[in-house]
Amino acid sequence: MAQQITEVSGAPFQPDTPSAMGGGCINTAVRLTDGKQQWFVKLNQASRLDMFEAEADGLRELSDAGAIRVPRPLCTGISNGQSYIVMEYLPLGGSGASTLAGEQLAALHQRQAESFGWKRDNTIGATHQPNQWTADWVDFWREQRLGFQLAEAARNGLGSDLQRLGEELLERFPALMDHAPIPSLLHGDLWGGNLGYDRDGNPVIYDPATYYGDREAEIAMTELFGGFGAAFYDAYNSLWPLDPGYRTRRTFYNLYHILNHANMFGGGYVGQARRMMEQLLAAL
Numbered sequence: 001m002a003q004q005i006t007e008v009s010g011a012p013f014q015p016d017t018p019s020a021m022g023g024g025c026i027n028t029a030v031r032l033t034d035g036k037q038q039w040f041v042k043l044n045q046a047s048r049l050d051m052f053e054a055e056a057d058g059l060r061e062l063s064d065a066g067a068i069r070v071p072r073p074l075c076t077g078i079s080n081g082q083s084y085i086v087m088e089y090l091p092l093g094g095s096g097a098s099t100l101a102g103e104q105l106a107a108l109h110q111r112q113a114e115s116f117g118w119k120r121d122n123t124i125g126a127t128h129q130p131n132q133w134t135a136d137w138v139d140f141w142r143e144q145r146l147g148f149q150l151a152e153a154a155r156n157g158l159g160s161d162l163q164r165l166g167e168e169l170l171e172r173f174p175a176l177m178d179h180a181p182i183p184s185l186l187h188g189d190l191w192g193g194n195l196g197y198d199r200d201g202n203p204v205i206y207d208p209a210t211y212y213g214d215r216e217a218e219i220a221m222t223e224l225f226g227g228f229g230a231a232f233y234d235a236y237n238s239l240w241p242l243d244p245g246y247r248t249r250r251t252f253y254n255l256y257h258i259l260n261h262a263n264m265f266g267g268g269y270v271g272q273a274r275r276m277m278e279q280l281l282a283a284l
Contacts, residue, residue: 005075008074008075009037009074013032015033016033018032019031026126028044029041029043030043031089033089038089039088040089041085043083045082045083052085057210058209059072059206060073065108067104067111068104068203069198070204074086090204095197096197096198097231100202101203102232102234102235102239103239112182112183112184115212116136116183116211117131117140117213118210124188124257127152129148129188130144132144141177141214146170146255147170149256149259150259152259153262161274162277172284175284176283179216179243181213181215182215184212184214185210186213186215187205189209190205192225216242216253220249220250221254251276251279259273
């Protein structure tokens with residue numbers, strides 16, 4: 001790994017003993033430094049290299065928008081039976097303004113494409129996330145988001161009630177959407193744990209599940225687990241107000257993430273997904 005960092009960065013790199021970092025529940029994370037350079041490294045099984053390659057591409061896509069800071073990816077590879085991604089080490093923990101984060105996220109969403117999806121599949125947490133380019137947003141969300149997670153739930157044996165409600169929801173899908181969004185560049189997994197601030201107070205987003213979709217899906221996830229604050233939403237809406245009907249669609253969009261959590265962790269997320277589907281069907 002040090003040899004590849006040397007080759008790609010163009011500077012000799014012989015790191016000291018790695019320092020363990022918080023890497024969430026999916027990857028192992030370490031900081032590598034030789035006293036001059038510092039790199040943040042995530043590690044997983046060798047079979048997960050594609051996940052890291054997609055993450056690197058996602059970080060580049062977000063960076064190219066020039067709207068909000070992300071760690072710069074350096075390289076990916078396999079070493080000693082483990083896959084890895086090496087990226088810029090950004091010391092976080094600074095005190096930042098959520099107002100600026102809201103403004104910069106609105107600017108990111110103004111980066112747009114002609115269709116919904118992305119150039120490659122990636123992952124949402126540890127779950128495969130398909131991103132085939134699709135002209136119609138309803139078709140994209142029905143087949144590659146909600147339908148995909150429901151199929152995963154069936155394979156995982158998460159219960160007949162979930163499947164029955166899911167099938168009814170998919171049949172009545174267009175009435176719930178009633179919406180024609182523009183394909184916006186999304187982080188894709190923007191909960192409070194994937195937003196931080198550097199030492200200068202600049203917002204930083206990381207661990208993306210990048211694709212082009214309805215910006216409401218991104219805002220909905222920021223509300224799912226909380227932590228963003230009123231100033232964040234006021235700043236976002238001052239630049240690009242959300243469309244009417246968002247409050248109804250918010251539950252619909254967050255169902256995708258709750259189903260994903262149910263598929264990864266089971267437990268109470270299964271019941272939460274069922275209640276959300278019942279709520280959506282009752283609103284029709």
